[in-house]
Amino acid sequence: MIRTVLFDLDGTIIDTNELIIETFLHVLLERTPTPLTRDQIIPSMGMPLEYQLREFSGLDDVEELKAAYRRYNISRHDELVREFPHVKEVIGALHEGGIQLGIVTTKMRETTERALRMFGLLDQMGVVVTINDVQHAKPHPEPVLLAIEKLKADPATTLMVGDSPADIQSANAAGAISCGVAWSLKGEAVLSQYEPRHIIHDMRDILTLVGWERESK
Secondary structure, eight states: OOOEEEEOOBTTTEEOHHHHHHHHHHHTTTTSSSOOOHHHHGGGBTBOHHHHHHHHHOOSOOHHHHHHHHHHHHHHHHHHOEEOTTHHHHHHHHHHTTOEEEEEOSSOHHHHHHHHHHTTOGGGOSEEEOGGGOSSOTTSSHHHHHHHHHHTOOGGGEEEEESSHHHHHHHHHHTOEEEEETTOTTOHHHHHTTOOSEEESSTTHHHHHTTOOOOOO
16 A cells, blocks of 8 residues: 655656756757757756756866756746646645655755745645755665655655656665656656556546545546
8 A cells, every 4th residue: 555655846746847958958058069959858857967967068067057057947947837737636635635745856955845835735745855865866766765764654655756767766776666657758668668666647647556536537
């Protein structure tokens, strides 16, 4: 039985896809040998920002790029982010039903909490683990294990829901129940290669996974 549900943030419950892509394109304009494309950015989404910037720029020192990324990202945040369908109703139902909830993200705490507050989700989360809280980001198991520890949960009854291979790898390595989301920009076929226990096509499918009935509409 699932007693705890952990969520990745970007691309899983909050649609920040266009914000992230636009920010990379803006910050790395004229910083790469040839202009980046969306298709080059999407595969690395879900990995830590520093890793992504090094991969795209070829630079070891990306502090200037990180600062520029965060400035632009925050300036466009509220304009470009939105929640995915049925997020509020499902998280609300899980919370009211006594399921422990948490966020496990490679995003920094400031923008994580900003997005959760924006959609009224922060108060329902028993734990929020960000890049600021760990030594090793996903795909390492540390972030998932830290959330489980803080909630005093059991990995065997914890579902970790995410849109990237890093989410699935982190969950599997932590002994949790991994779950990919089919609305990932990476595509269901890519996620399937990392052996998630489940792939959902609608946020309400989580209610079925925890053993509850869901409305069909």
